[in-house]
Amino acid sequence: MADQAIFGIIGNPLAHSLSPVMHNAAYREMGFNGHYVTFEPGNLRDIIDMIRERNIRGVSVTLPFKEAVLDLMDDLDSNALRIGSVNTVTNRNGRLLGSNTDWLGLIQDIRDRFEIMGKTVAVLGAGGAARAAVYAIHLEGGSPVVVNRTAARGENLATEFGCAFLPLSEIGVVDASGLINTTPVGMMPHEDESPVPARALRRFGWVVDIVYNPPFTRLLKEAREKGCKTVDGIGMFVNQGAEQIRLWTGKEAPRGLMRRVVEEELRRRSEVKDQDV
Numbered sequence: 001m002a003d004q005a006i007f008g009i010i011g012n013p014l015a016h017s018l019s020p021v022m023h024n025a026a027y028r029e030m031g032f033n034g035h036y037v038t039f040e041p042g043n044l045r046d047i048i049d050m051i052r053e054r055n056i057r058g059v060s061v062t063l064p065f066k067e068a069v070l071d072l073m074d075d076l077d078s079n080a081l082r083i084g085s086v087n088t089v090t091n092r093n094g095r096l097l098g099s100n101t102d103w104l105g106l107i108q109d110i111r112d113r114f115e116i117m118g119k120t121v122a123v124l125g126a127g128g129a130a131r132a133a134v135y136a137i138h139l140e141g142g143s144p145v146v147v148n149r150t151a152a153r154g155e156n157l158a159t160e161f162g163c164a165f166l167p168l169s170e171i172g173v174v175d176a177s178g179l180i181n182t183t184p185v186g187m188m189p190h191e192d193e194s195p196v197p198a199r200a201l202r203r204f205g206w207v208v209d210i211v212y213n214p215p216f217t218r219l220l221k222e223a224r225e226k227g228c229k230t231v232d233g234i235g236m237f238v239n240q241g242a243e244q245i246r247l248w249t250g251k252e253a254p255r256g257l258m259r260r261v262v263e264e265e266l267r268r269r270s271e272v273k274d275q276d277v
């Protein structure tokens, strides 16, 4: 397998990551001789050196390294620079390019469903995922409002992107067309939690949760009950991965298949979990 292209993911922990199964299924379907592995680094710089030395063609970057990896890149694309986080590294003959496909993955999934241009969209959270969402809404011609539990962090993000801020405790008065949750609240194993009281959801026409495990979070269930349209996080996850594959191979990835593989794997894992109980 001398010509096989090696890709991977840097993060910690990675035991639950769906990226390897999704990427490997995509390469198989594309007939592309590639293999995607996990790198759980002790030392991030050592892994980055190894990527250069072993000619690893590309890596995904996930928690908690998306910001730290930015300073270790040779080049950055304008999206990564503006968002301040790198989820994709591309090895171009030993020079590492850092880019960000999270914002694109999100906007590709929602732009055909909801009108963003000229609309106000509440973005819940103030971490890296929130930055990608705020950036995406801006680029699409919408007005993001940052809503966050910790005021200082939310205000900083809002100031940086020139948008409004409201503390989470005041979400009941937000006047916005849609809501995007970028916090991890509601993610396994805390499926019984929601970041927003149900009574505050009626104001939104639509609610997007970037959490994809479980796909149907408590937030989305309650949003449906209040009459909101809902979108889970699987589409964004698939799209950000498909955009990575496009950067690394120059080819369009099989998004439908990738989605089916992710859904199947989530189902399989939840069944295994139920059997454990």
Ligand code: ATR
Binding pocket: 063, 124, 125, 126, 127, 128, 129, 130, 148, 149, 150, 153, 154, 168, 182, 183, 184, 185, 195
């Ligand atoms: P990421 O880079 O993935 O976005 P992060 O930087 O850890 O992750 O940011 C997580 C976001 O989720 C933060 O905005 C955090 O709010 P604080 O700034 O107040 O910490 C938010 N968050 C996490 N747990 C939360 C909870 N239980 N309720 C409300 N917000 C929460």
